[in-house]
Amino acid sequence: MNEENKEDILDVHEDSETEERDEISFEEVNEEGEIDARTTIKKLREKIKKLETEKQEYLDLSQRTRADYINYKKEVDTNRISDRKFATRRFIEELLPVLDAYDMAQANKEAWEKVDQNWRIGIEYIFGQFRSVLEKEGVVQFGKIGETFDPLLHEAIEHIEVESEVHDGKIVQVLQNGYTTHGIVLRPARVHVGVK
Numbered sequence: 001m002n003e004e005n006k007e008d009i010l011d012v013h014e015d016s017e018t019e020e021r022d023e024i025s026f027e028e029v030n031e032e033g034e035i036d037a038r039t040t041i042k043k044l045r046e047k048i049k050k051l052e053t054e055k056q057e058y059l060d061l062s063q064r065t066r067a068d069y070i071n072y073k074k075e076v077d078t079n080r081i082s083d084r085k086f087a088t089r090r091f092i093e094e095l096l097p098v099l100d101a102y103d104m105a106q107a108n109k110e111a112w113e114k115v116d117q118n119w120r121i122g123i124e125y126i127f128g129q130f131r132s133v134l135e136k137e138g139v140v141q142f143g144k145i146g147e148t149f150d151p152l153l154h155e156a157i158e159h160i161e162v163e164s165e166v167h168d169g170k171i172v173q174v175l176q177n178g179y180t181t182h183g184i185v186l187r188p189a190r191v192h193v194g195v196k
Contacts, residue, residue, distance in 0.1 A: 085182070092139055093186055096179060099141075102127050103177060143178040143189025147171045153178055155188040162194035170194050 102123075106112055112120065131141075142153060149156060149169050160172055171191045178189030 088137060089181060089184070089186065092134065092137065092179075092181060095134070096187060099127075099130070100176060138182045139186070140180050141177050142180065143171065143174045143176075143191060145171055145174060149191070149193045153180075153185060153188055154193075155190045156193045157190050158192045159195045160192050162196055165196055167194040168196035 147154075147170065149171055154171065157175055162168060162172065170193070171189075172194040173192040174189060175192070176187075176190040179186040
């Protein structure tokens, strides 16, 4: 047996002797060699009180740790949802110029009508599907002629004089459509506003 093993065995033996002495120390022996029950009970009650206090501390720590973990998990889930919404929003913002190009092409009625009808129907179908996908993501287009100008939704590029009170403060021309998603403005509509 090598020296390290001997030391390990001695350490274990000393630990068990210490534990036995702790247990024996609860039993008070009086001058006649008899065990003093009152002193032993008093020491045992003190030990129980100390152990109950420690148990409560560990229980409190465990409950706090569990609550912290639950809060952390909720925060991670909230951040994950927020990050996903932000990424989706950024992606949609990058797609808006594609919709603008389609709207510009379709706005030129003369050139649009000259294109082969089958090709034009195919393009309209593709962009219809594209808009449906965006609508499923909560994207809503706004900015139509006749709507009341709202500075939170519209960007007035120019004020145009109108003769009728009906058109005062209304959108008279849309230069670029606006878009919202889940109530957040992705881009304001760029418009001309009528002024009496």
